[in-house]
Amino acid sequence: MSTRVLTGITTTGTPHLGNYVGAIRPAIAASREAGVESFFFLADYHALIKCDDPARIERSRLEIAAAWLAAGLDPQRVTFYRQSDIPEIPELTWLLTCVTAKGQMNRAHAYKAAADANVAAGEDLDAGITMGLYSYPILMAADILMFNAHRVPVGRDQIQHIEMARDVAQRFNHLFGAGRELFVLPQAEVEEDVATLPGLDGRKMSKSYDNTIPLFDGGAKALREAVARIVTDSRLPGEPKEPEDTALVTIFDAFADAAERAAFRDALRAGLAWGDAKQRLVEQIERSVAPMRERYETLIAHPERIEETLQAGAAKARAIARPLLDELRHAVGLRRMQPIATVAPDAKAAAKATAAALAQFKQYREADGRFHFKLVGADGEVLIQSVGLAEGREAGRWVQQLRSGEAGALDTAPIERGERYDRAAALAAIEAIAAELARQQAAKG
Known part of the structure; x- marks a missing residue:
């Protein structure tokens, strides 16, 4: 099972030697590793937060895409696309916005730094702060969760954003997953050993210090x-x-x-x-x-070639994004019109109470790419915890066998049987689930 690694590339400015040594070269080398499925995207929606010069945005996208391709990024091996070519990303951003707490956004580093600077200057708390800056972490979460990336290489200043993406993913899974893990919980891959080149004056090479050495320009x-x-x-x-x-x-x-x-x-x-x-x-x-x-x-002399590459990358990306977004739309209730089954109020309340009293199976995928399932009691206690499985279908098959109360399934299932494992409690929970399924089928028949 491959591990998905996602890298966003800021599209402001022109690449310099420090960018190449610290980011471009190591990222391209990592994309060639066996068992890695790499996603690289030009973060041009993010660029709009920092830059309101259309000509600069356009030029920077061209130069940065050309730089990465010239440096050896293989679009046949990786998925290389523009963020703005994937309409599913802003739609997912809205779905995530609807489950993200405002208080969490208030604690985002970028917003807090801007607000603190306003207070220090005697300005209004939110002077000059756009909703783009304020909501930046939600867009970043959508970038990551859209492709269920397992690992996201970031600097230490971005760890908070990955933690926010995990929080939002967990909340969405809890609210709409119905026992399924719709989103993988991403892991921040902190780049501790990133090579940092000094600039002309000995300080870190940075455009803000005006001490860079151009890569190609x-x-x-x-x-x-x-x-x-x-x-x-x-x-x-x-x-x-x-x-x-x-x-x-x-x-x-x-x-x-x-x-x-x-x-x-x-x-x-x-x-x-x-x-x-x-x-x-x-x-x-x-x-x-x-x-x-x-x-x-x-x-640079043939931008149409870059455009063709990015459009091909967008097609690859959307082949993954569209089915997931369709699933997410269905999960939140944005579905095709169809007859709604009516249940008498008393029966509906009874069914809700029964469901709340039953244990629930949950399936999910860990950062290592392995699939797991677990049975969680109504009190939140984990009754069954599986080992890691190679395929999601295998995890689903075991859940189906256990839910149906199939004879011997509990004793042959690939689960952990340590000191905390209580077979009697797990069996009782499974039998209750099987009985409720049988009752529902009988009611329909």
Whole structure:
């Protein structure tokens, strides 16, 4: 069973060298792992929260899509799409909005930071805060839950959003699942070892610091000019230089193997001039970047090829999203018109009381991709807990056998039988369920 991993790509700005080393390169490498089903999307709805310049949004989507494809993202192996090409996502966002507590949104980091800044400035609490910013975590939850992703690689600042997605998914499952787990509960995959490149001034490479080295923009000339501006110390040619903890060497390391790193350090300690060192750095980067830049420039010159790739990716994504959304619409009552069976008030109340008194089977899928089922008593106690199963159909088959009271099913079922397992209590609950099913069938017959 494959594990679904979902990665959102912000569509503001132009990719730089730090983006490539810290995000693009490792994400593409991870997408090639066996047993991984990867989803990559351009988060252009999210971009509208931060940017109101249509030309910038349009240009950034093109440049970022071209950058990821040029860097080796394989659209045949992964599902690569634009968020805005999947109409099921905003519809799911509304379904989730209807079960999300406002108090939970009040505690979202981005909203709290903006509100606190307003208070500190003596402004109204919500001055300048849009509903896009306020509801951002719900849209992010829809991005993740739409494809029932098991793992979502994020930085520590995004962990809260994954926890919110889990909370909303659990609430939706409880309200509308009728014993089924409609949503997988996603796990945050915190990227502790993300490579962080220093910028021209030694601080973290970031557009906000205006210290970036372009990945493709401006070509080889822009790369050389940026590297030439990397801050170094005042040691002259011929003087030994300490390579450790210098921005220039750290950037070199990101594009070199162990032998090349050692040779570069030896040369600096032997007196290599900083100007020559920068030239070596340019040549080292160019060995990796130049072939990608050529592919990037071809893609930028032919945006229709990128469009075709994204439309194909959207078709793959919607083939998954549409059936799930249809199931969710049915679950919440947005169904085709049909006769509604009427039940006498007393009988309806009795049926509700009977259902409340019965234990319930629940099926769900864990983050490792394994399927489980459990029997939960009316008091919330877990009477039966299955082991992990390879297929959902297998879990469903066992639930059907147990619900029907099939002879011997309890003793052959793939369940945990530890100290807390009470066979008598589990059997009594199953017999009650089977009896109620038999009563309902008899009433219909």
